Amino acid sequence: MQTLSTEDLLTELAFRLNQNRTADVQLRIQSLEEEVYRLGKLLREAENGKSQFLSNVRNEVNNPLAAIIGLAASITGLTSEEKIRHMSMLVEKQAADLNFQMCNIIKAAEIEAGELVKNPSLADIESLIQSQLQRLRHRIENAGVSIEVTIEDQLTFRTDANILEIICINLIANAIEYCGRQKIVMVAARRHMRLLRISVRDFGTGIEPQVHAELFQRFQQGETGLRKSHAGHGLGLCLVKELVTQLDGRVEIHSTPGQGTMINIFIPELEAGICDSQLSFGNELLFTDGEAF
Amino acid sequence: MRISPKVILIEHFLYPSAIFASYEPARVQTILGSCVAVCLYDTLLGVGGINHFMLPCWTGQGMPSPKYGDIAIKKLIEKMSAFGSLKQNIVAKIFGGAEQLGRADGSYNIGSRNVSVAENILAAEGISIVARSTGGVTGRNIVFYTHSNKVLVKALKST
Structure with a gap:
């Protein structure tokens, strides 16, 4: 058996370490390439979305x-x-x-x-939803849809009424658009623990589970381009999600192809005038003494 | 620092994901946990603006809103430019980025990542950070005076 000198051992060790390092670098390069590819794909999608949006604006x-x-x-x-x-x-x-x-x-x-301002007020949910249905009455008549509204009695909730209106009108307009041959849309609102739960349900074509996440992307619709058979910019659900998030709430989607879609939103009550509430700057109980920067 | 003799007319509470910049003297309050607020101030014009972002970078999901640091800082700089501010006259103060310990949702290190995004983007834009109160484990309640660049910071008492 050959005896290795210390020098040989060190050279071999250095060689192996170096090999390891090269492998590490290669792995790193590979993962960076993957990242570049992923970002490139997102960029292409964004560009695509933008041009689709612009051509949509032209039509709609x-x-x-x-x-x-x-x-x-x-x-x-x-x-x-x-x-x-x-x-x-x-x-x-x-x-x-x-x-x-x-x-x-x-x-x-x-x-x-970043200019969305929240103005909390006590909203009467029934009249809020009814006024959205009123705004959509032409669409409802055109589509021949019957809307079933179930709202808890005397339901009032402290939130930004304007934001909630936009959330509701988009959910209802979507349900009318996609309600299919079963021309029924169900709108329900009630308190769920300390949250407001609004659910909008249709019995239309439904959505495949694998595309649920994509629905909340901007400019995404089930169909695009020439095959597009539904009106709109593909902005509605994305906007709903952003607005619900702004109200610290969440959106749930339950949909089965062929059976329809139900979208639920849950939002907490908005603090009344947060500036003047317990979080105010002068509160000695919650905050330590101030420091100037 | 120029102390404006003007009276503060505007009181604003800045919610997360929002930006506020004002040509008129304003007092802006916001509350930060792991979020970061960048205050920009034009030392020549005596105007300022502030953002409040929650996450470091936009990843292409959802809207490119000022919820994300990269978008929020760029938009704030744009707003300052709209007032006629030049980058060489702008200075920054950064606040927040506390670590909320024991979070199990995989969002570990959000605070420090938010802070480093702010540092990196401001450095890339050539804007220097002249004051800061970042990191730690407690939230902060801050008040920014847009016309004087004064910032008062109170730490949330740990319970």
């Missing part, structure tokens, strides 16, 4: 606007009261649609700019 904002302008122009030339009433109704319908879409886009822009 421009068309109602063109209709409004055209209808308004022809109303001025009409004398028959009945025709005027009919045309005005069409204008109102198109304007309501446009308003709904613009509200979503503006809210999304507010969130992205």
